[in-house]
Amino acid sequence: MKLRVLAVGTRLPGWADAAFADFARRMPHELPLELKEIKAAPRDGGKPAEALRTAEAERLRAALPARCRRVVLDERGGDLTTRQLADRLRQWMAGGEDVVFMIGGPDGLAPEIKSAADETLRLSSLTLPHALARVLLAEALYRAASLVKNHPYHRE
DSSP states (O other), rough: OOOOEEEEEOOOHHHHHHHHHHHHHHHHHTTTTEEEOOOOOTTTTOOOHHHHHHHHHHHHHHHOSSEEEEEEEEEEEEEEEHHHHHHHHHHHHHHHOOOEEOOOOOBBBOOOHHHHEEEEEEEEEOOOHHHHHHHHHHHHHHHHHHHHHHTTTTTO
């Protein structure tokens, strides 16, 4: 099983790329964490946000594996504790399918991407910059994996 992050947006600050890579490198071998950046629709030209989200939705769908569990990150999603995320990770592992987390662009995710998701989760009640959302997700997944593997990273 793989954990994949499909994130709209490229050319993020170096600190974000380095932090994501650090947590991805720490993941257990049986739970590799991969990032695939999806090109954002150009914001010049005055296109409405709906058209931009639709173009990005097409790129997201094209990047999805044939079979996977789709988890959308959205401010209206479910709120999990670290222990609950670890339990969810155990369930996903038992299911065996890859899990794909989708992070939208500046205008969010298209409604059709949200409605096709198996789950919708929220990282925070705060609005987060996309670079920080990627890092926060990677750290949360590493922390949950450390609980699953009985590694001492997480302390309560």
